[in-house]
Amino acid sequence: MRSPAVDVDVCIVGTGAAGGMLAYRLAKLGISALSVDAGDVVPNSYFDTHEASNTQEVPDPFNPFNPRASALFAEAPVSPVDGFTQHQILKVGGLQNLWGGVSLRFSAHDFSGGHGARAWPIGYDDLAPHYAAVEELIGVTGLKEANPELPDGSFIEPFPPTRLDRHIQGKLTREPRWSGITANRKAVETRRAKPNRCRQCGMCQNGCPSDSIYKFSSRLLPEIANASNYRLQPNTTVRSLACGRDGTITALRCFDKTRQAEVTITARRYVLCAGAIETAIILLGSAGAEYPRGLANGNGLVGRHLMDNPNIVFVALHPGLLFSARETYFGYGNHLLVPAKAPIDPESSTRYLADIYHGNPQLVPLFRRNLPKFIPFRLAERITFASSLTLLFGPADSHADNRVEVRGGQKRIFYSWTKRDRAVIEALAAEGPQLVRATGGMLLGAYPGGPGDSIHYAGTCRMSSAPADGVVDSNLRSFDHRNLFICDGSVMPSLPEKHSALTIMALASRLATYLASPAGRAAEATAGHVQCN
Template identity: 30%
Template sequence: MAFEIKQQGPVYDVCIVGSGAGGGMAAKILSDAGLKIALLEAGPKYDPADPEQATQLKWPWESPRRGATTTRPFGDFDAAYGGWEIEGEPYTTKNGTKFDWFRSRMLGGRTNHWGRISLRFGPRDFKHKSYDGLGDDWPISYDDVKPYYDRVDKMIGVFGTKEGIFNEPDGYFLPPPKPRLHELMIKKAGESLGIPVIPARLSILTRSVNKDRAPCFYCSQCNRGCTVYADFSASSCLVKPAMKSGHVDLYTNAMVREVLTDKTGKATGVSYVDRLDLQEYQVKAKVIVLAASACESARLLLNSKSARFPDGLANGSGVVGKYLHDSTGASRGAFLPQLMDRKRYNEDGVGGMHVYIPWWGDNKKLDFARGYHIELGGGMPMPSYGFGFGIENLNGKYPGPDGQPKAAGGYGASLKNDYRRFYGATIGFAGRGECIAREDNYCEIDPQVVDKYGIPVLRFNYTWSDHEIKQAKHMQDTFEELIHEMGGVPLGTRPGADSMYGLDTPGRIIHEVGTTRMGDDPKRSVLNKHNQAHEVKNLFVVDGGAFVSQADKNPTWTIMALAIRASEYIVDELKKQNI
């Protein structure tokens, strides 16, 4: 590291750390208000329409390694620069914890490759303690956030239908795409079982919302980034228009080390290490907005120690890093014999499900406290390396072309024939549910380990409770009920109690939240209801760290709604000279 720390740029009105859902939205709203912004991103600049970076519409054989391995966790063509493991950027665990922390080092962060499932939290999701006595209520309600959800819908675009389900709030929807064949079959099975199957709510344009973005052309490759910006990514839908204002200076490859403060405890800027030259720099600003992701923002605060904040910045409560929780996840696949030997036709659609199953259960009648939704997969997507059918589970059960039972698979012509016969005959179910926020699930600074930039790393402590395990069992029961109703054959062995019913390792769903929770009591929370630190009035956190609880929904829509709300509060407070 250099001994001389250089200051970059002027003293900005606002310095934003992170360019994903929260940081991108803050940059858009604050730059629209005329404020001078420094936007810091730990990775490189990214534009899915840039020919040098675009991977959309590439053929499987264009993979540099012909599919033998990959440098990205979701495949060579996926729009994610990073993963659960990044060379030189370790994290550790304690007490036998298993936790996988996904980082996406690029402009737009994890919004470049997510599933675009864009669900509002419902009235109950903000007040769960009032319903079941577990966790804590948010200091705000659905009615407080609704106007901002409405604005996100109109600004970004989301398809869906108005269903009138109490805790699945309707919004401003674009027309949804029609269900595919396997989705129609799942819907029919759901109706027989009293399980709702409704049009999905994804932030993918089925018609334009502005002149800069074209409608989806149904290539089904949203995870690769969209060259026409039809799907939502913070890089293309928020940061790019914010940059056009002329009010945003973008700093890429900026690995932020800490938030700087003066003797009074006021935040004055940030210190970062340039990933390319490994030199340390400072950016000064009147207001600091952290949006680096729930765990990364907690890491920054915990590493920002001073005489005034010996346990980390804004951590007088000792709560920074605590109440970490990720969505639950469990899955199952199935084979549908009636879909063997399917006629070939274009069934691509959007890069995700056209229908989904919202939570329908009554937890007062169940042995776990919170709900889940079910994401659905299947159809006839583009085959790729690693694209399998689970046909090893069907040996001898179904006849070959000659009508005689045979072992599926094999080699050469036999294998090719089976792939053709089974193609499009498999479906998948993935449950995504709510975990109860607990103080004993947390991340902290490991006192022994630093990354390659010399920054102390996080150490995780996490367990699932009986509520999450029982929820996963209910998921598996539901999957099997639906498969049976459809006349299908479950693939693989049903996960049992020994594997917590297939409950994924914490962090694998990439929905971690809660590490800088908001609340009215400064002794039990880090932020107030405006995402503002109780102890540092010019410091805000607008990523998932502010969440008091996760819902049975993906967090991105709520992150952006709260980012609008917090950003406009910042503008108002600056005008009043309160910060």
């Protein structure tokens, strides 16, 4: 049975950081767009009961703060060969249903190939207006510091630091190597007049019941859900892309889980925004007689150069605050950001970023799990409130053998830390205890993250100036297919130490502008429709 024809300019696969922003911008620009997502919308009410218990331990190994949040993570559909852990949420908004909201601009140095990384075919100035547009749209906190390595943005006022934050900030400001410490830059609503102002529970990544942290489904989707030129098709799993002999993408083959039916979607242009791993899988899984290695893969680079940030978590106790009055203000949990450098050897160094969390009620169950059983709850609470978690992120190295593959229907990830990655991890391991001591803290433990644990996946369909070096051009158009575009972390040629979500959203904003331009419209193929077979 066929559904009524729907005229579609652009079909977007995925509604995460890139897909959601792209859908919104295209709808506002008057372009007809259809978004396809593997899941449905997670309502804010889903997180209403997320408060942790004060009397019992929470046994969840991934998210000890909120089992309901952990339940959103899908079982990894890709088999890791070398220990890569894939985290995925198959819902509208993707991983931004459970993200910390940290939104940072990459620096001009990051785009130019600084720190030994691969240069981008675009520069900071190409994305600067789109950074600003996205920041103003989603609301990003921050203070202007004139630090070229952490460029200023269009900020709303951050929440003030807690007592512990002020203690840490005062200590680090006196140390030249950490004097760049600043207010965290987060996509969280802090303005008093806004009805969705942050309720200050202290743990954004638990899921937000008040729509305070940005996500597409609660912030932007309501503005375009009833627009005549936009449609969301949820609960629809993408199987593959179909391609004509001339290289034109002719259809998106899907399975509608609601109707239990195979669905074919056609459009003038297609944009894959499924994430660095899933986008590569779609392209590789679309192999056929004309394209035996998969689509957009004429040079064999699809799936190659997978990246994720090396990271280590340091837990510290600050004895001077152990028996101070109970803190009652917690804000959004991680008020401090520290951009810095660490030596790798006598001749080189690495940039890193420290994201510092202060103790709050949400962390009490986690600390209790790691304390002797005889310690009473009240003491565990005091220890928690006098403790900090510092996440150190380093830049990722790019290596062709770190890759996603599809062979015989089997999806696999091959990933190992490179020599450079290991050097960065060793530098972070040495730097963390020094940073903790500088704050007057006592180190309780260090927990290195494995490949995939930063969840900043990038690089499998990287952009380049020439077809031999990448999968898409500077406008994110496939070199092999004129009406196929890719817009997610996969197009990033390098991954610095900074969180990548804001850059991905800025790339989506830039792509929307291009698709609405005469040059972008030149990629149009045949008129689009949706049909059930």
